[in-house]
Amino acid sequence: MKKIFAIAEYTVKENIRHKVFYTILLFALVIIISSVLFSMLSGEEETRVILDIGLGAIEIFAFLSAIFAAVGLVLGEMENKSISLILTRPVRRFEYIWGRYSGILSISLFNILLMSSGLLFLLFIKGWSFDFRFLLAVTFIFLKVVIISALAILISLISTSPISSISMTFFLWVLGHVTDHLKYLNHVLLEEGVKITIFLKAIYYLLPNFQYLNIKDYIGYPNPLVGTTIFWQVAYSLAYASVATWLSVLVFSRKEF
Amino acid sequence: MVAIRTENLTKIYIRKHLFSSKKTNALENLNLEIEDRKVFGLLGLNGSGKTTLLKLLVGLLFPTKGSVYIFEQKFPHLSLLSRIGYLPEFPCFLMYLTASEILHFYGKLYGLSTKEREKKVEETLDLVDLKENRNDRLADFSKGMLERIGMAQVLLHDPELLLLDEPTSGLDPLGIKKMRQTILRLKEEGKTILLSSHFVTEVERVCDQVGILHKGKLKRIIKMRGLKVSLEDLFTETVSEAV
Numbered sequence: 153m154k155k156i157f158a159i160a161e162y163t164v165k166e167n168i169r170h171k172v173f174y175t176i177l178l179f180a181l182v183i184i185i186s187s188v189l190f191s192m193l194s195g196e197e198e199t200r201v202i203l204d205i206g207l208g209a210i211e212i213f214a215f216l217s218a219i220f221a222a223v224g225l226v227l228g229e230m231e232n233k234s235i236s237l238i239l240t241r242p243v244r245r246f247e248y249i250w251g252r253y254s255g256i257l258s259i260s261l262f263n264i265l266l267m268s269s270g271l272l273f274l275l276f277i278k279g280w281s282f283d284f285r286f287l288l289a290v291t292f293i294f295l296k297v298v299i300i301s302a303l304a305i306l307i308s309l310i311s312t313s314p315i316s317s318i319s320m321t322f323f324l325w326v327l328g329h330v331t332d333h334l335k336y337l338n339h340v341l342l343e344e345g346v347k348i349t350i351f352l353k354a355i356y357y358l359l360p361n362f363q364y365l366n367i368k369d370y371i372g373y374p375n376p377l378v379g380t381t382i383f384w385q386v387a388y389s390l391a392y393a394s395v396a397t398w399l400s401v402l403v404f405s406r407k408e409f
Numbered sequence: 410m411v412a413i414r415t416e417n418l419t420k421i422y423i424r425k426h427l428f429s430s431k432k433t434n435a436l437e438n439l440n441l442e443i444e445d446r447k448v449f450g451l452l453g454l455n456g457s458g459k460t461t462l463l464k465l466l467v468g469l470l471f472p473t474k475g476s477v478y479i480f481e482q483k484f485p486h487l488s489l490l491s492r493i494g495y496l497p498e499f500p501c502f503l504m505y506l507t508a509s510e511i512l513h514f515y516g517k518l519y520g521l522s523t524k525e526r527e528k529k530v531e532e533t534l535d536l537v538d539l540k541e542n543r544n545d546r547l548a549d550f551s552k553g554m555l556e557r558i559g560m561a562q563v564l565l566h567d568p569e570l571l572l573l574d575e576p577t578s579g580l581d582p583l584g585i586k587k588m589r590q591t592i593l594r595l596k597e598e599g600k601t602i603l604l605s606s607h608f609v610t611e612v613e614r615v616c617d618q619v620g621i622l623h624k625g626k627l628k629r630i631i632k633m634r635g636l637k638v639s640l641e642d643l644f645t646e647t648v649s650e651a652v
Contacts, residue, residue: 158517169505
């Protein structure tokens with residue numbers, strides 16, 4: 153556990169010294185602040201617009217920061233061979249992967265908390281009355297990052313270049329938001345007489361279902377959030393990320409440097 | 410006691426292409442024994458398998474066939490890595506960290522306590538003349554300074570066995586001299602050292618025994634004590650015979 157913590161700590165240190173980290177944060181804060189300008193055009197729905205733009209920005213920039221950390225640091229370390237000076241010490245391969253992953257999640261959590269504080273500050277200035285679902289929405293953005301970071305590490309380990317890793321992770325992120333459409337596609341194809349149900353079902357269950365975690369869409373609407381659903385959403389995220397990370401460990405254990 | 414023993418150690422690299430694969434025999438049935446408290450030099454041309462052997466000895470590569478024993482214990486074994494210090498040919502670090510931070514990080518991976526780490530980091534930085542640069546980022550270091558940090562990370566945990574891959578490559582004459590002095594001092598301290606090089610004169614000056622590797626095969630082992638002919642002649646003769 154100490155070694156996982158040490159690797160996580162150094163992942164955080166390495167990340168916060170990278171200019172990209174600050175650029176992403178700066179962009180996020182600029183967009184969150186600029187949401188106030190957009191809200192002025194929306195009449196009575198002022199806080200709604202700030203909320204939508206703000207939470208959207210938090211999600212996108214948390215995703216970008218996680219991708220940067222997962223691909224840039226893990227793949228970068230393998231490419232520049234600095235990994236060999238870690239693996240020639242008494243470190244198990246699973247400790248390295250879980251350490252890196254924990255570090256990336258710590259950084260992402262910090263980013264999300266910082267951006268959310270900025271957004272809350274703006275909302276309170278505009279007289280928004282607090283809705284506890286804001287906290288849930290932020291938590292679920294983090295859960296999405298928990299999944300996509302695990303996938304980004306896995307992709308980094310099986311792909312050959314940072315560009316292909318980033319593209320594939322981005323592709324998964326987009327697909328993960330439209331998996332429900334696969335059900336509709338299946339329905340349409342069946343009507344046309346094309347039977348590829350098993351194939352589509354396999355893809356549906358393999359892809360991460362980010363739409364399932366989109367709690368931010370409910371804020372401001374009288375949509376009740378059920379405790380048991382939240383429990384299953386959290387369990388789904390943790391189980392998915394855990395399987396992806398253990399797959400990374402499996403791939404990484406067979407890698408030579 | 411035998412520090413390193415390999416039995417029929419073989420490594421074949423397989424490069425997969427779209428419709429074909431290419432096999433390269435990097436090491437073939439290597440049987441080698443290195444006694445502890447000795448300095449063993451691995452001499453060979455580029456691509457003779459020296460780096461491959463060292464990487465197999467630290468678990469960065471997996472053998473295709475054969476076994477490795479370190480201090481009579483079958484490798485890979487996690488606890489053995491605490492007894493080994495490894496210097497790669499081109500040591501690469503996380504350039505955003507400072508000299509002190511990178512050593513502290515490695516120290517944590519050995520499970521050293523904060524107090525032990527602080528002492529060891531200061532000692533090793535002093536040993537490689539980088540005490541003044543402890544808070545400088547590695548990105549600002551020259552090549553020679555990075556080599557010295559490389560040596561510092563080898564010595565940090567006071568290992569019994571040192572595996573040094575081309576330790577003098579890229580160093581200026583002063584750096585080479587310092588590196589030689591360090592190796593000789595470590596030899597006096599009773600460390601076992603396996604160093605690979607293609608600089609015959611450097612190997613000649615510090616080694617007790619020399620093994621000549623050529624195209625993945627161990628061609629000859631030479632004891633330096635009482636050697637009447639020059640090592641360079643023996644090396645060129647061995648390599649020429651093998652061609």
